[in-house]
Amino acid sequence: MRNSDRDNKYTASPKLVLTTRTEGAGTGFDDVRNRSLQLLCALTISCLPLAERAGASEVPISPGAPLLAHEDGVDPCPIGPPPVPLSLLEAVSRSLCGNPKTRGAWASIKLAAASVQQGREGFLPDLAITGKELKSSTQTRINHDRLLDTSSNALYPQGELSLTWVLFDFGGRSAQLASARDLLAAARANLDLNLQQVFLRAAADYFDAQAAQASLASAREIVTITGRSVDAAHLRVQRGAAPVSDELQARTANAQAVVNRVKADAELRSKRGALALDMGFDPDTPLTLPAASADVTPGSAFSESLHDLMEQAKRTHPSVVVAERQLAAARADERAARARGYPVVSLVGEMLRSNEPLTPNLGSPSVPGSVTTKSIGIQLSVPISDPLWKRGLIARTRAQVGVQEQTLFEAQQQVAQDVWNAYSALEAGTENLSSSQTLLESAAQSFESARRRYEGGVGNILELLSSQGAYASAQQQRIQALSDWRVARLALGASLGQLGPADAEKLP
Numbered sequence: 001m002r003n004s005d006r007d008n009k010y011t012a013s014p015k016l017v018l019t020t021r022t023e024g025a026g027t028g029f030d031d032v033r034n035r036s037l038q039l040l041c042a043l044t045i046s047c048l049p050l051a052e053r054a055g056a057s058e059v060p061i062s063p064g065a066p067l068l069a070h071e072d073g074v075d076p077c078p079i080g081p082p083p084v085p086l087s088l089l090e091a092v093s094r095s096l097c098g099n100p101k102t103r104g105a106w107a108s109i110k111l112a113a114a115s116v117q118q119g120r121e122g123f124l125p126d127l128a129i130t131g132k133e134l135k136s137s138t139q140t141r142i143n144h145d146r147l148l149d150t151s152s153n154a155l156y157p158q159g160e161l162s163l164t165w166v167l168f169d170f171g172g173r174s175a176q177l178a179s180a181r182d183l184l185a186a187a188r189a190n191l192d193l194n195l196q197q198v199f200l201r202a203a204a205d206y207f208d209a210q211a212a213q214a215s216l217a218s219a220r221e222i223v224t225i226t227g228r229s230v231d232a233a234h235l236r237v238q239r240g241a242a243p244v245s246d247e248l249q250a251r252t253a254n255a256q257a258v259v260n261r262v263k264a265d266a267e268l269r270s271k272r273g274a275l276a277l278d279m280g281f282d283p284d285t286p287l288t289l290p291a292a293s294a295d296v297t298p299g300s301a302f303s304e305s306l307h308d309l310m311e312q313a314k315r316t317h318p319s320v321v322v323a324e325r326q327l328a329a330a331r332a333d334e335r336a337a338r339a340r341g342y343p344v345v346s347l348v349g350e351m352l353r354s355n356e357p358l359t360p361n362l363g364s365p366s367v368p369g370s371v372t373t374k375s376i377g378i379q380l381s382v383p384i385s386d387p388l389w390k391r392g393l394i395a396r397t398r399a400q401v402g403v404q405e406q407t408l409f410e411a412q413q414q415v416a417q418d419v420w421n422a423y424s425a426l427e428a429g430t431e432n433l434s435s436s437q438t439l440l441e442s443a444a445q446s447f448e449s450a451r452r453r454y455e456g457g458v459g460n461i462l463e464l465l466s467s468q469g470a471y472a473s474a475q476q477q478r479i480q481a482l483s484d485w486r487v488a489r490l491a492l493g494a495s496l497g498q499l500g501p502a503d504a505e506k507l508p
Helices: 028-053 088-098 100-121 172-239 244-278 306-316 318-339 392-455 461-496 501-506
Strands: 017-023 126-140 150-168 344-354 371-381
Touching: 088 100, 088 172, 088 244, 088 501, 100 172, 172 244, 172 318, 172 392, 172 461, 244 461, 306 318, 306 392, 306 461, 318 392, 392 461, 461 501
Parallel strands: none
Antiparallel strands: 017 371, 126 150, 150 344, 344 371
16 A cells, blocks of 8 residues: 655654743743743644644545545546446446445544544643733731731633643554554555455445346246247147147246246346445446346466465455555554653643742732743653553553464465356356357257257157256256356455556446
8 A cells, every 4th residue: 555654754852841941031041041942832733733634635525435546536436327328437436435335434534544643732832821811918917016907809811832742652552553554554554455355245245236237138938939839739639730738838937937046036126226326326227238248258367376366465455455454554553652651752831820929028018010930841751650560551452463463364265265166157157158169059949959859740749848957957058157257256356456447447
């Protein structure tokens, strides 16, 4: 995954505070401190817009954007009702954008990007302003000298500006930011993984719908054929050339063909509904699919050996990338946990102004005035309990690293198995293409021969019905073989993590 943030360098360090306070003003050293505070405040305020914009470019413009070609800033997701006819690429594009899995993965990227932004903000200073309006009543009593007693009531404002900026923390914040970045990269890889899975599911449902459409057409053809067989048997029975049982058997075959046609029609509606749901529509949305091409010439889309394909997938597949990034995040969390036991150095500053009435001398009445206090310094915070007896967090993060290492190994093994299975399925599907075509042609010739023989008064009804059933079965096997081969080609691409819209355009 590409991550432009990896080029950014953040330097900051631990909290050490030797605070110096000055009341009032008037010395050159005080002027330097005043200018330092003003500069720090200006830098803090100027960094705020950058922190707000951080991470905004980390989130794709839409769930399907990483896989769909689009111009920068333009949402590639189709809108409106599905076109007529619905192409495979259009169905896949709408599924990538509207499927709940891809939308959920897209939302996870937003969450991870916000965590990256939060990690960046850890390098910015903490600035706080406090304002008060106080009402005070002061009574002063001096023993043995009542003339020095005083009493005052006042209503006055008070304001405070404080600044804390961590300068060095032994890499704690850097590790937290690295963990957030790795989790963001994992979220983006997880979106790629979901896009691949949704792509394959939508394509498989599309091919299933096309196969169901072809099956319905085949079932209607068989109904017509069996109807002609009924007519032929009836004619022979009327002529006395065949027993009544021939006509009854032919009518039984025709009734079975009608039942199969009704089932095929229901299956087509079910497959269209599944495809509509993939695209985010209601299942009753009308869809018109083009007929699948029966002319297929298998080619070699992958010239590498099976071993090379498995090794490549174990390095680049999105599921492996997810596991790798999660492992990197776990290691960064362990570094951050260890950094909690080290000192922290911070730059701190404070400016306090109060308009509380002043008492110049003991026993004198209060007079209006103000007090201004300014301080700037370095603060050192040294944790004691964390490095000595609170080490459970380090142990937990170290154990999490071990868990993620095993998760990565499991992901690599699963990817290798998926490539093996998909490659084997594609090889078998490619062989079945030619076999199913040969079977269909042979069954068609056999049925045509049996039909002519029966209508010519030579053949018998059993031969006709047998060849008729074999022809219907061969048609279904051919339709299924074409669908399985198309799905197997895309499944191999998905197992390699290389499935994209271009693959949908190449399929016949």
